[in-house]
Amino acid sequence: MKKDDCIFCKIAAGEIGSHTLYEDEDFRVIFDLNPGTKGHALVIPKEHADGIFDMDDETASKVLVVAKKVATAMKEAFNADGFNIIQNNGECAGQSVKHFHMHLFPRYEGDKALGLWKPGQTTDEELQVLEDKVKEILN
């Protein structure tokens, strides 16, 4: 289903033009409008979901296969030294467009394009509490 006021629904459907690196029945892969590095691209499902939590399992199961295929071509095409695959959910996690998308983010030696988390510390007891909480929901 498409969402009327969603820019990524319109881009994925081809109603708004884009440089399309790859397209199939379920996805369109385009360049990011404001690239963090050379070649930064987005995998956009044609089916609207706000993020990972409301995405259907079928689309979810296909998205990494598409990401792998296009990222492999991009890495070779752009001579990238490394690659981040990033997927943000929720404002506090950096999501600005509320239509699921996966960033294909080529990295180049010394680019300093991303700051990742500061490694923290934990305890076995703390991990046990967290593990039990998740398992209670999953089981």
Ligand code: 5GP
């Ligand atoms: P988010 O922050 O939600 O994970 O990522 C959204 C990304 O979409 C941003 O990197 C932003 O530059 C990109 N973006 C936003 N609007 C457009 C658009 O209209 N066209 C394209 N190609 N990229 C867009």
Ligand code: ZN
């Ligand atoms: Zn949408």
